[in-house]
Amino acid sequence: xxxxxxxxxxxxxxxxxxxxxxxxxxxxxxxxxxxxxxxxxxxxxxxxxxxxxxxxxxxxxxxxxxxxxxxxxxxxxxxxxxxxxxxxxxxxxxxxxxxxxxxxxxxxxxxxxxxxxxxxxxxxxxxxxxxxxxxxxxxxxxxxxxxxxxxxxxxxxxxxxxxxxxxxxxxxxxxxxxxxxxxxxxxxxxxxxxxxxxxxxxxxxxxxxxxxxxxxxxxxxxxxxxxxxxxxxxxxxxxxxxxx
Ligand code: FPP
Numbered sequence: 001x002x003x004x005x006x007x008x009x010x011x012x013x014x015x016x017x018x019x020x021x022x023x024x025x026x027x028x029x030x031x032x033x034x035x036x037x038x039x040x041x042x043x044x045x046x047x048x049x050x051x052x053x054x055x056x057x058x059x060x061x062x063x064x065x066x067x068x069x070x071x072x073x074x075x076x077x078x079x080x081x082x083x084x085x086x087x088x089x090x091x092x093x094x095x096x097x098x099x100x101x102x103x104x105x106x107x108x109x110x111x112x113x114x115x116x117x118x119x120x121x122x123x124x125x126x127x128x129x130x131x132x133x134x135x136x137x138x139x140x141x142x143x144x145x146x147x148x149x150x151x152x153x154x155x156x157x158x159x160x161x162x163x164x165x166x167x168x169x170x171x172x173x174x175x176x177x178x179x180x181x182x183x184x185x186x187x188x189x190x191x192x193x194x195x196x197x198x199x200x201x202x203x204x205x206x207x208x209x210x211x212x213x214x215x216x217x218x219x220x221x222x223x224x225x226x227x228x229x230x231x232x233x234x235x236x237x238x239x240x241x242x243x244x
Pocket of ligand 1: 011012013014015016017025029030032033036037053054055056060074075078182207
Protein backbone atom coordinates (compact mmCIF):
# COMPACT_ATOMS: atom_id res chain seq x y z
CA UNK A 1 0.00 0.00 0.00
CA UNK A 2 3.00 2.27 0.60
CA UNK A 3 2.76 5.94 1.44
CA UNK A 4 -0.44 7.85 2.13
CA UNK A 5 -1.28 10.52 -0.44
CA UNK A 6 -2.92 12.64 2.22
CA UNK A 7 -2.13 12.80 5.94
CA UNK A 8 -4.36 14.78 8.30
CA UNK A 9 -3.21 15.50 11.84
CA UNK A 10 -5.10 16.52 14.98
CA UNK A 11 -2.27 18.18 16.90
CA UNK A 12 -3.50 17.63 20.45
CA UNK A 13 -1.86 17.95 23.86
CA UNK A 14 -0.13 21.35 23.81
CA UNK A 15 -1.92 22.49 26.96
CA UNK A 16 -1.17 19.33 28.94
CA UNK A 17 2.47 19.40 27.88
CA UNK A 18 2.80 22.97 29.18
CA UNK A 19 0.94 22.17 32.41
CA UNK A 20 3.31 19.26 33.09
CA UNK A 21 6.12 21.77 32.86
CA UNK A 22 4.18 24.25 35.04
CA UNK A 23 4.14 26.77 32.22
CA UNK A 24 1.20 28.67 30.66
CA UNK A 25 -0.76 26.81 27.94
CA UNK A 26 0.53 29.24 25.31
CA UNK A 27 4.04 27.96 25.94
CA UNK A 28 2.72 24.62 24.68
CA UNK A 29 1.28 26.22 21.54
CA UNK A 30 4.62 27.88 20.79
CA UNK A 31 6.43 24.54 21.10
CA UNK A 32 3.60 22.94 19.10
CA UNK A 33 4.20 25.39 16.27
CA UNK A 34 7.87 24.44 16.12
CA UNK A 35 6.88 20.79 15.93
CA UNK A 36 4.36 21.55 13.17
CA UNK A 37 7.14 23.24 11.22
CA UNK A 38 9.37 20.15 11.54
CA UNK A 39 6.60 17.75 10.57
CA UNK A 40 5.63 19.86 7.53
CA UNK A 41 9.22 19.68 6.25
CA UNK A 42 9.43 15.97 7.08
CA UNK A 43 6.25 15.21 5.09
CA UNK A 44 7.46 17.33 2.20
CA UNK A 45 10.83 15.50 2.12
CA UNK A 46 9.08 12.13 2.23
CA UNK A 47 7.12 13.01 -0.88
CA UNK A 48 3.70 13.21 0.81
CA UNK A 49 1.41 15.12 -1.57
CA UNK A 50 -1.17 16.51 0.89
CA UNK A 51 -0.98 17.43 4.59
CA UNK A 52 -3.88 18.91 6.56
CA UNK A 53 -3.23 20.26 10.06
CA UNK A 54 -6.08 20.94 12.48
CA UNK A 55 -4.76 24.21 13.89
CA UNK A 56 -7.95 25.76 15.31
CA UNK A 57 -11.48 24.38 15.51
CA UNK A 58 -14.78 26.27 15.61
CA UNK A 59 -15.06 25.07 19.23
CA UNK A 60 -11.68 26.60 20.09
CA UNK A 61 -13.33 30.06 19.92
CA UNK A 62 -14.84 29.23 23.32
CA UNK A 63 -11.44 29.09 25.00
CA UNK A 64 -10.41 31.99 27.26
CA UNK A 65 -10.05 35.19 25.22
CA UNK A 66 -6.39 35.47 26.14
CA UNK A 67 -5.51 32.01 24.83
CA UNK A 68 -7.45 32.64 21.58
CA UNK A 69 -5.66 35.96 20.98
CA UNK A 70 -2.28 34.42 21.63
CA UNK A 71 -3.02 31.50 19.30
CA UNK A 72 -3.96 34.02 16.60
CA UNK A 73 -0.75 35.93 17.22
CA UNK A 74 1.27 32.70 16.98
CA UNK A 75 -0.45 31.85 13.71
CA UNK A 76 0.13 35.17 12.00
CA UNK A 77 3.73 35.25 13.23
CA UNK A 78 4.24 31.74 11.87
CA UNK A 79 2.86 32.74 8.46
CA UNK A 80 4.89 35.93 8.24
CA UNK A 81 8.11 34.16 9.19
CA UNK A 82 7.61 30.93 7.29
CA UNK A 83 6.18 31.91 3.92
CA UNK A 84 9.59 32.43 2.36
CA UNK A 85 10.64 28.97 3.53
CA UNK A 86 7.46 27.41 2.17
CA UNK A 87 8.23 28.88 -1.25
CA UNK A 88 11.82 27.58 -1.02
CA UNK A 89 10.53 24.11 -0.23
CA UNK A 90 7.97 24.31 -3.05
CA UNK A 91 5.08 23.95 -0.56
CA UNK A 92 1.68 25.33 -1.57
CA UNK A 93 -0.32 26.72 1.32
CA UNK A 94 -4.09 26.93 1.70
CA UNK A 95 -6.73 26.96 4.43
CA UNK A 96 -10.15 25.51 5.13
CA UNK A 97 -12.56 26.95 7.70
CA UNK A 98 -14.60 30.06 8.42
CA UNK A 99 -12.05 32.79 7.80
CA UNK A 100 -14.58 35.57 8.33
CA UNK A 101 -14.20 35.02 12.08
CA UNK A 102 -10.43 35.51 12.07
CA UNK A 103 -8.81 38.82 13.07
CA UNK A 104 -7.99 40.96 10.02
CA UNK A 105 -4.26 40.66 10.60
CA UNK A 106 -4.41 36.85 10.50
CA UNK A 107 -6.70 36.85 7.46
CA UNK A 108 -4.26 39.17 5.65
CA UNK A 109 -1.26 37.01 6.55
CA UNK A 110 -3.13 33.98 5.21
CA UNK A 111 -3.97 35.74 1.94
CA UNK A 112 -0.33 36.70 1.47
CA UNK A 113 0.94 33.16 2.11
CA UNK A 114 -1.63 31.65 -0.26
CA UNK A 115 -0.67 34.16 -2.94
CA UNK A 116 3.10 33.74 -2.45
CA UNK A 117 2.97 29.94 -2.64
CA UNK A 118 0.31 29.62 -5.35
CA UNK A 119 2.78 28.47 -8.01
CA UNK A 120 4.40 25.80 -5.80
CA UNK A 121 3.96 22.24 -7.02
CA UNK A 122 5.25 20.15 -4.11
CA UNK A 123 3.41 19.44 -0.86
CA UNK A 124 -0.13 20.81 -0.65
CA UNK A 125 -0.26 22.13 2.94
CA UNK A 126 -3.71 22.89 4.36
CA UNK A 127 -4.37 24.52 7.73
CA UNK A 128 -7.83 23.86 9.13
CA UNK A 129 -8.52 27.17 10.87
CA UNK A 130 -11.77 28.07 12.57
CA UNK A 131 -12.80 24.81 10.94
CA UNK A 132 -15.71 22.55 11.85
CA UNK A 133 -16.82 19.67 9.68
CA UNK A 134 -20.53 19.98 10.50
CA UNK A 135 -20.43 23.66 9.61
CA UNK A 136 -18.62 22.77 6.39
CA UNK A 137 -21.25 20.16 5.50
CA UNK A 138 -24.07 22.56 6.42
CA UNK A 139 -22.60 25.18 4.09
CA UNK A 140 -22.26 22.61 1.30
CA UNK A 141 -25.91 21.58 1.69
CA UNK A 142 -26.94 25.23 1.54
CA UNK A 143 -24.89 25.82 -1.63
CA UNK A 144 -26.33 22.75 -3.34
CA UNK A 145 -29.88 23.71 -2.30
CA UNK A 146 -29.37 27.13 -3.86
CA UNK A 147 -28.29 25.50 -7.12
CA UNK A 148 -31.40 23.34 -7.04
CA UNK A 149 -33.59 26.37 -6.31
CA UNK A 150 -31.98 28.21 -9.23
CA UNK A 151 -32.70 25.25 -11.47
CA UNK A 152 -29.01 24.56 -12.13
CA UNK A 153 -29.22 20.93 -11.03
CA UNK A 154 -32.05 18.58 -10.14
CA UNK A 155 -32.24 16.74 -6.77
CA UNK A 156 -31.74 13.45 -8.63
CA UNK A 157 -28.37 14.68 -9.87
CA UNK A 158 -27.01 15.12 -6.34
CA UNK A 159 -24.48 12.34 -5.88
CA UNK A 160 -21.26 11.88 -3.88
CA UNK A 161 -19.20 13.81 -6.39
CA UNK A 162 -21.57 16.81 -6.23
CA UNK A 163 -21.23 16.79 -2.44
CA UNK A 164 -17.44 16.32 -2.63
CA UNK A 165 -17.03 19.33 -4.84
CA UNK A 166 -19.21 21.47 -2.57
CA UNK A 167 -16.91 20.85 0.41
CA UNK A 168 -14.06 23.23 1.27
CA UNK A 169 -11.50 20.42 0.98
CA UNK A 170 -12.15 20.05 -2.77
CA UNK A 171 -10.09 19.14 -4.81
CA UNK A 172 -7.74 17.63 -2.20
CA UNK A 173 -8.26 13.84 -2.06
CA UNK A 174 -9.68 12.29 1.12
CA UNK A 175 -7.13 11.65 3.88
CA UNK A 176 -5.70 8.11 3.81
CA UNK A 177 -4.26 8.50 7.27
CA UNK A 178 -5.51 10.55 10.22
CA UNK A 179 -3.14 10.94 13.16
CA UNK A 180 -4.25 12.18 16.57
CA UNK A 181 -1.76 12.78 19.34
CA UNK A 182 -2.10 12.84 23.15
CA UNK A 183 -4.25 9.77 23.68
CA UNK A 184 -7.69 11.09 22.72
CA UNK A 185 -9.48 8.82 20.27
CA UNK A 186 -12.09 10.92 18.52
CA UNK A 187 -12.50 13.06 15.40
CA UNK A 188 -13.71 16.24 17.16
CA UNK A 189 -15.62 17.60 14.17
CA UNK A 190 -12.67 17.12 11.79
CA UNK A 191 -13.21 15.95 8.17
CA UNK A 192 -16.28 13.84 9.02
CA UNK A 193 -17.34 13.18 5.41
CA UNK A 194 -13.78 12.88 4.12
CA UNK A 195 -12.75 10.33 6.79
CA UNK A 196 -15.15 7.63 5.56
CA UNK A 197 -12.30 5.25 4.65
CA UNK A 198 -9.35 6.82 6.47
CA UNK A 199 -7.00 4.76 8.59
CA UNK A 200 -6.72 6.14 12.13
CA UNK A 201 -3.50 6.29 14.07
CA UNK A 202 -3.70 7.28 17.73
CA UNK A 203 -0.64 7.87 19.86
CA UNK A 204 -0.20 8.80 23.53
CA UNK A 205 2.61 11.20 22.59
CA UNK A 206 1.69 14.83 23.28
CA UNK A 207 1.99 17.03 20.17
CA UNK A 208 4.96 19.09 21.50
CA UNK A 209 6.86 15.79 21.94
CA UNK A 210 5.98 14.45 18.48
CA UNK A 211 9.06 13.89 16.31
CA UNK A 212 9.98 12.71 12.84
CA UNK A 213 10.47 9.18 14.17
CA UNK A 214 6.91 9.21 15.55
CA UNK A 215 5.77 10.23 12.08
CA UNK A 216 7.72 7.32 10.60
CA UNK A 217 6.10 4.95 13.12
CA UNK A 218 2.69 6.15 11.95
CA UNK A 219 3.72 5.71 8.30
CA UNK A 220 4.94 2.20 9.05
CA UNK A 221 1.70 1.29 10.81
CA UNK A 222 -0.20 2.64 7.82
CA UNK A 223 1.88 0.58 5.37
CA UNK A 224 1.07 -2.58 7.37
CA UNK A 225 -2.66 -2.10 7.20
CA UNK A 226 -4.74 -3.51 4.43
CA UNK A 227 -7.46 -1.25 3.19
CA UNK A 228 -10.31 -3.02 1.51
CA UNK A 229 -13.00 -0.32 1.29
CA UNK A 230 -15.57 -2.88 2.44
CA UNK A 231 -14.58 -5.39 -0.21
CA UNK A 232 -12.62 -8.63 0.16
CA UNK A 233 -8.90 -8.44 -0.52
CA UNK A 234 -7.72 -9.42 -4.01
CA UNK A 235 -5.89 -12.56 -2.83
CA UNK A 236 -8.96 -13.72 -0.91
CA UNK A 237 -10.93 -14.86 -3.92
CA UNK A 238 -10.26 -18.59 -3.64
CA UNK A 239 -13.36 -19.42 -1.65
CA UNK A 240 -13.82 -23.04 -0.64
CA UNK A 241 -16.45 -24.78 -2.65
CA UNK A 242 -19.78 -24.84 -0.87
CA UNK A 243 -21.07 -28.37 -0.18
CA UNK A 244 -23.85 -29.42 -2.56
C1 FPP B 1 -4.42 21.26 20.87
O1 FPP B 1 -3.80 21.34 22.10
C2 FPP B 1 -3.92 22.27 19.99
C3 FPP B 1 -4.59 23.39 19.59
C4 FPP B 1 -5.94 23.75 20.02
C5 FPP B 1 -3.95 24.33 18.69
C6 FPP B 1 -3.02 23.74 17.73
C7 FPP B 1 -2.09 24.79 17.36
C8 FPP B 1 -0.77 24.65 17.18
C9 FPP B 1 -0.03 23.37 17.24
C10 FPP B 1 0.01 25.85 16.93
C11 FPP B 1 -0.33 26.54 15.68
C12 FPP B 1 -0.11 25.68 14.52
C13 FPP B 1 0.51 25.99 13.42
C14 FPP B 1 0.59 24.95 12.40
C15 FPP B 1 1.14 27.30 13.16
P1 FPP B 1 -4.69 21.64 23.38
O2 FPP B 1 -4.48 23.07 23.74
O3 FPP B 1 -6.10 21.23 23.12
O4 FPP B 1 -4.01 20.71 24.43
P2 FPP B 1 -4.73 19.99 25.66
O5 FPP B 1 -5.72 19.04 25.07
O6 FPP B 1 -3.59 19.32 26.34
O7 FPP B 1 -5.35 21.07 26.46
